Amino acid sequence: xxxxxxxxxxxxxxxxxxxxxxxxxQADLDDLHDRLGRTxxxxxxxxxxxxxxxxxxxxxxxxxxxxxxxxxxxWEATINRHPQxxxxxxxxxxxxxxxxxPHEDALPLxxxxxxxxxxxxxxxxxxxxxDPAGGGQAFHVVIPSLPGFGxxxxxxxxxxxxxxxxxxxxxxxxxxxxxxxxxxxxxxxSFVAPEMGRIDPEHVVGVHVTQIFSFPSGDPAExxxxxxxxxxxxxxxxxxxDNKMSFNTLHSQQPQTLSYAxxxxxxxLLGWNAQLFGDTVDVDDDxxxxxxxxxxxxxxxxxxxxxxxxxxxxxxxQEPTTVxxxxxxxxxxxxxxxxxxxxxxxxxxxWESYDRGGHYAAHIVPDVLVDDxxxxxxxxx
Numbered sequence: 001x002x003x004x005x006x007x008x009x010x011x012x013x014x015x016x017x018x019x020x021x022x023x024x025x026q027a028d029l030d031d032l033h034d035r036l037g038r039t040x041x042x043x044x045x046x047x048x049x050x051x052x053x054x055x056x057x058x059x060x061x062x063x064x065x066x067x068x069x070x071x072x073x074x075w076e077a078t079i080n081r082h083p084q085x086x087x088x089x090x091x092x093x094x095x096x097x098x099x100x101x102p103h104e105d106a107l108p109l110x111x112x113x114x115x116x117x118x119x120x121x122x123x124x125x126x127x128x129x130x131d132p133a134g135g136g137q138a139f140h141v142v143i144p145s146l147p148g149f150g151x152x153x154x155x156x157x158x159x160x161x162x163x164x165x166x167x168x169x170x171x172x173x174x175x176x177x178x179x180x181x182x183x184x185x186x187x188x189x190s191f192v193a194p195e196m197g198r199i200d201p202e203h204v205v206g207v208h209v210t211q212i213f214s215f216p217s218g219d220p221a222e223x224x225x226x227x228x229x230x231x232x233x234x235x236x237x238x239x240x241x242d243n244k245m246s247f248n249t250l251h252s253q254q255p256q257t258l259s260y261a262x263x264x265x266x267x268x269l270l271g272w273n274a275q276l277f278g279d280t281v282d283v284d285d286d287x288x289x290x291x292x293x294x295x296x297x298x299x300x301x302x303x304x305x306x307x308x309x310x311x312x313x314x315x316x317x318q319e320p321t322t323v324x325x326x327x328x329x330x331x332x333x334x335x336x337x338x339x340x341x342x343x344x345x346x347x348x349x350x351w352e353s354y355d356r357g358g359h360y361a362a363h364i365v366p367d368v369l370v371d372d373x374x375x376x377x378x379x380x381x
Contacts, residue, residue: 015175016087018085018086019083020086020095021084022076022080022084032266033067036063036067036267041056053275054274054275059267059270059271059274062270062274062288063270066270066289070285070289072290079119079123082126083098083099084098085098087172089168090171091157092156092160093152093153094144094152094168094172096172097119098143098176099126099140099141100140101129101138102130102131102138106140107180107205108140108176108180108181109141109181109183109373109377110143110181111125111184112169112185112186112188112192112193113143113145113149113186113188113189114185114190115149116272116291116304117186117291118150118295119145119294120294120363122141122362123363125369128366129141137373137381139182139373142176146188146307147165147168148306148307149294150294151294153300153303154298154299154300154302155303159310160306160307160310161313161314162188162314163195163199163314165195166193166195166196166198169183170199170203178203180203182208182380183197183204184208186360186362188307190209190210193208193209197325198323205377205380205381207323209326209328210328211329212327212336212344212348214345216340222339222343227339230339232335233335233336237335240334247272250305251307252308255302255309258272262302262305263299263301266296270289273288273295283358283364287360320344320346321344321346322347324350325349325350326349326350326352326372327348327350327352328368328369328376330356330357330368331354331357332358333357
């Protein structure tokens with residue numbers, strides 16, 4: 001598939017889109033098997049649990065299953081059942097799934113993952129979004145791998161933050177010929193999706209996210225407006241900052257230093273990524289390992305962490321977004337704060353909270369997320 005269409009300012013107009021299929025060499029799988037068998041396990045204080053970080057017992061259990069029970073070829077085949085493509089945008093290879101709905105009135109929708117997730121987050125929502133069994137809003141689905149993640153391959157230059165990624169996604173949707181479309185995201189995708197609305201309001205009909213990362217500015221007047229729900233969310237945020245933010249700090253400050261521990265050792269990568277899979281969300285071992293495999297097999301463990309470094313040094317717009325925005329907030333995940341969200345997004349038209357789901361709602365409760373997406377975008381058509 002080739003062509004030349006309008007492009008985002010400053011980007012290449014080479015619009016070639018190439019079919020892609022995952023076919024990992026057996027030698028890479030054999031090397032992984034060998035490395036897992038030669039793991040040097042660290043010591044641990046007895047009974048420490050998760051107090052010091054991800055426990056050895058937890059990672060050892062995953063690693064043993066990874067080496068002796070996990071079936072990558074089955075997951076490779078699962079992903080390959082969906083049409084995949086690559087294209088170059090702004091000098092970067094971009095890998096994406098593109099599944100068109102059989103319904104003529106389907107709305108194009110681009111779904112963006114975060115770290116340590118991947119396109120695997122959204123596999124369970126593809127069929128119900130593209131071909132809903134009970135009728136209702138259908139979607140043409142585009143699921144790209146973030147620049148520097150998975151089969152998009154490592155980034156080769158500085159600057160791939162949320163804003164550059166959003167511009168690339170706008171170009172991707174234009175390149176696919178979509179004049180009107182929705183955008184949705186989780187984790188890092190919840191940073192990217194609103195920026196697409198800011199950049200391309202003429203074509204983005206709505207922005208749907210699972211977190212709105214809006215925080216206090218320090219203005220005392222803001223604190224006079226906070227609700228009891230906001231206060232509870234601030235307490236949860238403070239706990240997370242005190243206990244779980246080390247990954248964010250290290251990614252934002254010294255991703256290259258971390259790289260030596262996670263690029264050469266599969267268990268090092270597994271342990272690092274598992275800190276946000278393990279005790280906080282209800283996900284299965286195959287989900288954790290398949291996400292981890294997309295970093296290991298593609299050599300993107302380091303480049304994925306650079307997303308944080310680049311984003312921490314980006315110039316952040318001060319004006320709020322204006323495109324219709326919807327939030328689906330799931331139990332056990334980041335608690336969004338409406339007072340601060342309304343400051344940063346002036347057109348929030350949908351705000352739902354669910355008592356289950358966790359951070360990877362698309363995988364854990366795909367039916368709930370699909371229904372929420374359908375409800376939100378159905379209001380905008």
